[in-house]
Amino acid sequence: MSEAAVSPVPMPAKRRGAQLVMLAIAVAIVMGAYANVGLAMTGSVPAGMLTYGLGLGGLVLAAYLVLAKFAPWADPLILPLVTLVNGLGLVMIYRLEAAKMPGASATNQIIMTGIGVVLFSVTLLVLRDHRALQRLTYTAGLVGVVLLISPLTPGLGKEINGARIWIGFGSASIQPAEFAKIALVIFFAGYLVAKRDVLALAGRRLLFIDLPRARDLGPVIITWAVAIGVLVLQKDLGSSLLLFGAFVVMLYVATQRTSWVLIGILLFVGGAFLAGQLFSHVGDRFDVWLDPGSDEYYSREFGGSYQIMQGLFGLGAGGILGTGLGQGHPELIPLAFSDFIFSATGEELGLTGLMALLMIYALIVQRGLRTSLAARDPYSKLLAGGLSFILAWQVFIIVGGVTNLIPLTGLVTPFMSQGGSALLANWILIALLVRMSDTARRPPPQAIQNEGLTQVFQR
Amino acid sequence: MNGTLKRVAVACLAMFALLMINVNFLQAVRAEELRSDARNTRNYYERYAIERGRITAGGKVLAESVETKDPRFKFVRKYPEGKLYAHVTGFFSPESESAIERSENQLLNGSSADLLLRRSIDLFTGEPTKGANVDLTINPKAQKAAYDALRGSGKRGALVALDPKTGGILAMVSLPTYDPAELSGTDKGDVFTRYDELAEEKGQPLLNRTIEQTYPPGSTFKVVTAAAFLEDDSSRGPQTTVDAPQRLPLPNTNISLPNYGGAACGSGQVTLVYALERSCNTPFAKIGMELGYDALKEQTEKFGMGLPIAVPMSVANSDFGDEEDKAALAMASIGQRSNRMTPLQMAMIAAGIANDGKVMKPYLVNKITDAKGDTVDEAEHDELTEAVSSETAAKLREMMVSVVQNGTANLAQVPGVQVAGKTGTAETTDGQPPHAWFISFAPADDPKVALAVIVESGAANVGAEATGGHTAAPIAKAVLEAVLNK
Numbered sequence: 001m002s003e004a005a006v007s008p009v010p011m012p013a014k015r016r017g018a019q020l021v022m023l024a025i026a027v028a029i030v031m032g033a034y035a036n037v038g039l040a041m042t043g044s045v046p047a048g049m050l051t052y053g054l055g056l057g058g059l060v061l062a063a064y065l066v067l068a069k070f071a072p073w074a075d076p077l078i079l080p081l082v083t084l085v086n087g088l089g090l091v092m093i094y095r096l097e098a099a100k101m102p103g104a105s106a107t108n109q110i111i112m113t114g115i116g117v118v119l120f121s122v123t124l125l126v127l128r129d130h131r132a133l134q135r136l137t138y139t140a141g142l143v144g145v146v147l148l149i150s151p152l153t154p155g156l157g158k159e160i161n162g163a164r165i166w167i168g169f170g171s172a173s174i175q176p177a178e179f180a181k182i183a184l185v186i187f188f189a190g191y192l193v194a195k196r197d198v199l200a201l202a203g204r205r206l207l208f209i210d211l212p213r214a215r216d217l218g219p220v221i222i223t224w225a226v227a228i229g230v231l232v233l234q235k236d237l238g239s240s241l242l243l244f245g246a247f248v249v250m251l252y253v254a255t256q257r258t259s260w261v262l263i264g265i266l267l268f269v270g271g272a273f274l275a276g277q278l279f280s281h282v283g284d285r286f287d288v289w290l291d292p293g294s295d296e297y298y299s300r301e302f303g304g305s306y307q308i309m310q311g312l313f314g315l316g317a318g319g320i321l322g323t324g325l326g327q328g329h330p331e332l333i334p335l336a337f338s339d340f341i342f343s344a345t346g347e348e349l350g351l352t353g354l355m356a357l358l359m360i361y362a363l364i365v366q367r368g369l370r371t372s373l374a375a376r377d378p379y380s381k382l383l384a385g386g387l388s389f390i391l392a393w394q395v396f397i398i399v400g401g402v403t404n405l406i407p408l409t410g411l412v413t414p415f416m417s418q419g420g421s422a423l424l425a426n427w428i429l430i431a432l433l434v435r436m437s438d439t440a441r442r443p444p445p446q447a448i449q450n451e452g453l454t455q456v457f458q459r
Numbered sequence: 460m461n462g463t464l465k466r467v468a469v470a471c472l473a474m475f476a477l478l479m480i481n482v483n484f485l486q487a488v489r490a491e492e493l494r495s496d497a498r499n500t501r502n503y504y505e506r507y508a509i510e511r512g513r514i515t516a517g518g519k520v521l522a523e524s525v526e527t528k529d530p531r532f533k534f535v536r537k538y539p540e541g542k543l544y545a546h547v548t549g550f551f552s553p554e555s556e557s558a559i560e561r562s563e564n565q566l567l568n569g570s571s572a573d574l575l576l577r578r579s580i581d582l583f584t585g586e587p588t589k590g591a592n593v594d595l596t597i598n599p600k601a602q603k604a605a606y607d608a609l610r611g612s613g614k615r616g617a618l619v620a621l622d623p624k625t626g627g628i629l630a631m632v633s634l635p636t637y638d639p640a641e642l643s644g645t646d647k648g649d650v651f652t653r654y655d656e657l658a659e660e661k662g663q664p665l666l667n668r669t670i671e672q673t674y675p676p677g678s679t680f681k682v683v684t685a686a687a688f689l690e691d692d693s694s695r696g697p698q699t700t701v702d703a704p705q706r707l708p709l710p711n712t713n714i715s716l717p718n719y720g721g722a723a724c725g726s727g728q729v730t731l732v733y734a735l736e737r738s739c740n741t742p743f744a745k746i747g748m749e750l751g752y753d754a755l756k757e758q759t760e761k762f763g764m765g766l767p768i769a770v771p772m773s774v775a776n777s778d779f780g781d782e783e784d785k786a787a788l789a790m791a792s793i794g795q796r797s798n799r800m801t802p803l804q805m806a807m808i809a810a811g812i813a814n815d816g817k818v819m820k821p822y823l824v825n826k827i828t829d830a831k832g833d834t835v836d837e838a839e840h841d842e843l844t845e846a847v848s849s850e851t852a853a854k855l856r857e858m859m860v861s862v863v864q865n866g867t868a869n870l871a872q873v874p875g876v877q878v879a880g881k882t883g884t885a886e887t888t889d890g891q892p893p894h895a896w897f898i899s900f901a902p903a904d905d906p907k908v909a910l911a912v913i914v915e916s917g918a919a920n921v922g923a924e925a926t927g928g929h930t931a932a933p934i935a936k937a938v939l940e941a942v943l944n945k
Contacts, residue, residue, distance in 0.1 A: 249467055253467060313494070319486055319494070358479050361475070385464050
């Protein structure tokens with residue numbers, strides 16, 4: 001990391017105008033999709049379209065103004081892309097609610113989107129320099145772990161659909177793991193930046209790999225134990241895989257040691273294999289993954305392939321061009337508004353729509369990684385890299401799961417699935433990325449020329 | 460750190476690439492397989508998503524799709540005529556369909572290649588695709604008359620009437636029957652339970668007896684034997700004298716064949732027309748033995764037996780039976796052996812004689828029109844076979860008129876119309892009363908309708924009268940009157 005290398009590069013433009021146009025396009029696409037759903041299902045443009053559209057438009061406009069004022073150098077693409085995915089998720093949930101699917105509530109989701117955008121703005125306002133987070137490394141770690149294990153607290157935790165990942169206050173319930181995700185990435189970044197030199201020390205050499213020293217294995221083992229704990233006690237395969245994966249990748253980025261990746265994979269595969277042998281809910285997922293179409297798994301009441309097959313049937317029904325919004329039957333897919341929203345979207349928007357959607361996700365991740373590369377200090381690099389990777393990793397786990405590329409583990413599709421916790425957490429995550437991109441793209445203080453003998457050296 | 464970050468970026472790229480490849484695989488390569496999976500209930504909703512075409516006949520709507528408020532079942536199938544046309548229209552159940560609903564499914568649901576032009580126009584004008592309408596050849600008056608008359612008998616049975624000149628089916632009734640509405644609901648559980656109940660029923664209400672069931676033809680088959688006899692030598696005619704012993708000893712057996720009820724047939728030497736009028740067994744059994752197996756079988760085939768026929772529902776194969784000994788041939792000649800005929804086949808025999816010896820291909824679909832009323836397809840009148848020469852047909856016609864005027868079928872007489880016919884009484888093996896048959900056509904000089912009717916176990920032993928005529932002929936009469944507006 002040579003900070004000096006940045007200065008000769010022509011500085012990026014702010015491109016705020018372009019961002020505003022792209023935001024308008026994103027909102028227009030979402031409103032068009034709303035109208036499409038209404039026209040297909042009832043023959044008329046939905047009455048709430050204007051309210052929803054203007055609401056969403058107003059919200060993102062406010063977010064844009066905050067961003068333009070407080071993070072003027074921020075990446076122009078991230079906000080419009082996230083707005084588009086969030087909006088499409090809203091349309092799908094609205095469409096499922098219109099099909100009278102129990103549990104789907106567009107109103108809830110738009111309120112949560114509103115709060116999410118507000119949190120995005122607040123984060124940008126409050127957090128003027130993300131490096132302040134480095135001072136909160138261990139606090140973040142503690143908060144993360146507490147949040148992660150909070151559903152296990154008797155009386156507070158709730159078990160829904162077989163996974164104990166909710167905590168409830170009266171009728172409201174939140175999924176603390178979604179917030180823990182961010183807290184833990186902040187912790188990992190701070191911790192690894194501090195310790196990376198030690199962790200990178202080579203121990204024994206086995207074949208062509210430099211193994212780390214045994215005493216440095218501690219943090220890896222602890223994270224692994226927490227991940228396996230989540231897997232076993234909360235039956236939450238998704239979060240377990242998500243956190244451990246993110247940790248291993250950040251460890252790799254920080255230490256530049258491939259051996260950590262191999263150790264991490266070995267540990268996780270070993271742990272998951274053992275869990276599969278010991279706990280039926282893990283083993284079932286593997287069986288189903290290998291042969292989802294078999295009648296035996298399909299008709300099994302618990303842990304069968306009914307859900308995933310319904311999702312695949314939806315994708316098949318969609319084909320290349322999709323049935324069109326409001327014209328398919330995504331309400332037949334269980335959990336179409338949450339875990340399986342990707343399948344539901346695939347049915348109505350087809351392969352074309354899904355490719356576009358995956359491309360949007362890929363672009364968001366790419367902008368995040370670009371921020372990471374452009375960042376000028378190791379902490380920012382690691383934090384931006386970690387947050388971007390965890391987003392990509394989450395999309396991979398859930399989308400790969402519902403399309404049977406990998407065994408299905410329950411996770412929300414970022415910004416699309418119904419559920420407040422995930423939406424709020426992801427908007428905060430995006431705010432952090434935007435903040436970091438602002439710092440990364442901001443021109444360094446200019447050298448003051450022609451001022452006598454005074455020379456300001458660029459740091 | 461940038462080096463490892465770039466590698467992470469490549470890993471992210473790989474993950475998205477994998478997801479994209481997988482989605483392509485699912486939605487492009489495996490889409491058809493997933494779409495058509497039997498467990499994919501979308502196909503079920505799909506059935507109700509488009510406005511299926513109507514089935515009509517003679518200006519009456521037999522089946523139509525009615526729009527509902529339920530977004531899952533946008534159009535449901537209604538059968539305004541209830542049970543009356545059940546075996547013609549068939550039903551439209553959540554997973555299958557039958558009869559015309561099945562045979563013409565692709566036209567009715569609009570997916571047929573014949574409707575490509577219409578669909579393309581709809582695509583541009585933005586109109587929802589509608590199925591084509593199917594108009595049938597059924598004459599509603601004849602259908603109603605047949606249904607009522609057959610029901611009046613209180614027995615199981617079937618009637619099929621044809622236009623002898625075109626082959627168009629004018630009436631097709633099979634009893635007992637069912638209400639297609641019961642099998643065309645959207646609730647799978649209800650429909651399947653009801654279907655299973657109907658399938659279990661002893662009377663087999665789901666069976667279309669006119670084309671799916673074969674029966675021994677009984678004495679109606681004597682017409683075929685007579686046809687073969689006349690064709691064998693053109694000098695023969697209704698007045699040709701034939702042997703008519705009271706009992707005919709059957710070769711290589713110690714039994715002899717009596718006439719019906721053991722009665723004598725004239726003086727033992729009678730004219731052919733007299734033998735047919737009285738439906739004597741012995742002369743026809745003797746004729747059959749003299750003509751031989753091949754000649755009789757060939758004559759039956761000339762009337763269309765054994766040809767694959769679809770009206771468009773496929774018709775069960777009628778069969779003359781395998782070659783056995785002379786005694787068996789004698790029995791077959793009077794329709795009491797291994798020969799088994801569908802009612803439609805018997806109607807075709809009557810129609811062939813009516814139409815100067817030419818059997819027309821039977822059909823139900825008169826015309827297909829698209830949703831805008833433009834004709835997509837119209838029935839053609841195809842000759843199926845030439846059964847007998849027109850001279851033979853004229854001789855047979857004369858004899859069959861005589862059967863109605865002077866013989867066993869006097870109950871089929873229609874005032875002011877020359878009706879031709881032949882009764883039959885088919886013995887059944889299971890101890891039940893015999894089946895009553897009647898085949899007929901009218902008017903004899905310019906036939907407008909030919910039909911066959913069977914009443915299962917309908918020939919109660921009512922004295923010496925040849926009893927096919929007693930129960931079946933009045934039913935035929937009702938239909939003849941309906942078609943001829945008498």
